[in-house]
Amino acid sequence: MTRPALRPALRPALICGLVLTAVAAHPAAAADLQLTVTTAAGRPAGDVVVQVVPAAAWSPPTPADAVPLVQKDIRFDPYVMAIPVGTTVRFVNRDTYDHHVRSLPGGPLGGTAPAKSFEFRLPAAKGNSSSNADLKFDVPGSVVLGCHIHGSMRGHIYIATTPWVTVTDAEGRATLKGIPDGAVELRVWHPDQLTEQSAQRLQLAGVATATATLNFSPRRRPAPRPMGG
Ligand SMILES: [Cu+2]
Known part of the structure; x- marks a missing residue:
């Protein structure tokens, strides 16, 4: 007999409880960054290390x-x-x-x-x-x-x-997940670079996209089975 009377009152309380638990478990919102890197000649740049360094302190x-x-x-x-x-x-x-x-x-x-x-x-x-x-x-x-x-x-x-680091695929693409929201610096590095690549400052929230261009055009990656020693 009491069940129908309790249900409406319980529902909002349960929902509130779930929301509060979720917020407590993830005190800082996290962002995902989808990157595309190209060579100076505008072609997809694979084998590029992309790293994000948050401006705020992180563990x-x-x-x-x-x-x-x-x-x-x-x-x-x-x-x-x-x-x-x-x-x-x-x-x-x-x-x-x-x-x-x-x-x-x-x-x-x-x-x-x-x-x-x-x-x-x-x-x-x-x-x-x-x-x-x-x-x-x-x-x-x-x-x-x-x-x-x-x-x-x-x-x-x-x-x-930082833990937010990965390498672009042959299409020049990479995704970094779980980055703290807010200001970050995006750094890129290629093993054949002669000078450092310029860093970018980004403001991240939710899912973000960014592009970067190398200051040179790397040669093709060494062949899988090189002929010479
Ligand atoms: Cu060997």
């Missing part, structure tokens, strides 16, 4: 699990990897021969020291078992990857100061 994220960087067909895959500082990279050799991975200097004329120096040999994969090595990158910057055995192998790791 560093919990370190993610180790991120795989595979050696397969005498290539590093992905060719360009972008990670937040503090991330561990798991080098995985899936080739049936050894690789000897090492850090190399980068930048114009090789004048930029790698953010982390290392070299290690990864034995050939046998059947389904690949050989792995974990390395933690705890200093921001970049590292050029090479191989002592295969001189043509190249790869790049970009270690970002």
Whole structure:
């Protein structure tokens, strides 16, 4: 008998409770940023690191699990990897021969020291078992990857100061999610750049889009199976 009388009164109270819970769990609204990057010649720019740095203070994220960087067909895959500082990279050799991975200097004329120096040999994969090595990158910057055995192998790791970092696809597109609303700086970086790319200041709320243009036109990415050493 009492049920019909209670229902109308309960509904608003329940709705209010749900709304309050949602607000408490996400005190700062988050924005998503959809990016398109082009070369100076107006073509889609892949392999571009895009990073967002909020103007307001933010909490560093919990370190993610180790991120795989595979050696397969005498290539590093992905060719360009972008990670937040503090991330561990798991080098995985899936080739049936050894690789000897090492850090190399980068930048114009090789004048930029790698953010982390290392070299290690990864034995050939046998059947389904690949050989792995974990390395933690705890200093921001970049590292050029090479191989002592295969001189043509190249790869790049970009270690970002914030968790909002990724790499554009072949169409020059990338999406960054969960960025705190408000003023941010958008930074872009390409492994072949000779000078720094200019940063953009953006005001983010909800879903935002932005475009960036490199100050040069990179050459095509190294071929998957280079002929020379
Ligand atoms: Cu190698």
